[in-house]
Amino acid sequence: KAGVTQTPRYLIKTRGQQVTLSCSPISGHRSVSWYQQTPGQGLQFLFEYFSETQRNKGNFPGRFSGRQFSNSRSEMNVSTLELGDSALYLCASSLASPRTLRGNTEAFFGQGTRLTVV
């Protein structure tokens, strides 16, 4: 069974540009969440999608957005890139649904997309 696939693995962008990252969840997983990992802030929750609907959003500016397609694949977009957006962006998928109580479903993480903003 294929794991969570994130593309591309590495990206270099210039300040002011926008970027789109892609995440393909494990087959059968309808829940996808995104995280930003930086040395200073650690791992921070960005947003969560289930059945093409954003369920939760972390404390990030509106420049960060995402969407989920009918096949559960998800994309996140960052517009007007800033130097501080340089980070490892991780995607996770799980069998969790809005009815899942107490988050007791394991999340499987991709290897991430390393974004460098110059």
Add this chain to the structure above:
Amino acid sequence: AQSVTQLDSHVSVSEGTPVLLRCNYSSSYSPSLFWYVQHPNKGLQLLLKYTSAATLVKGINGFEAEFKKSETSFHLTKPSAHMSDAAEYFCVVSLTGNQFYFGTGTSLTVIP
């Protein structure tokens, strides 16, 4: 609100000695707690999870953790460290769905 605090940013142990990585949690409700490990240039891997079935949870690679409600702790232990255990470890809390809150991480160094 829920959060986790990892009490040590770095831990060094000698190979063959016990490992203790400390985590305290804060949650309005009874949480689900996880430990994940991240090796360099690799993704996050689940070590173990607590979901109220048993307070002592056994995970992969000989790791285990004990949920102590009275102390709001979920410390990770291993009786004997191996060189391959050197990595970053994250204590994670989740209340619902696929939304996780990570601790700041503990970097484990294993000295030969």
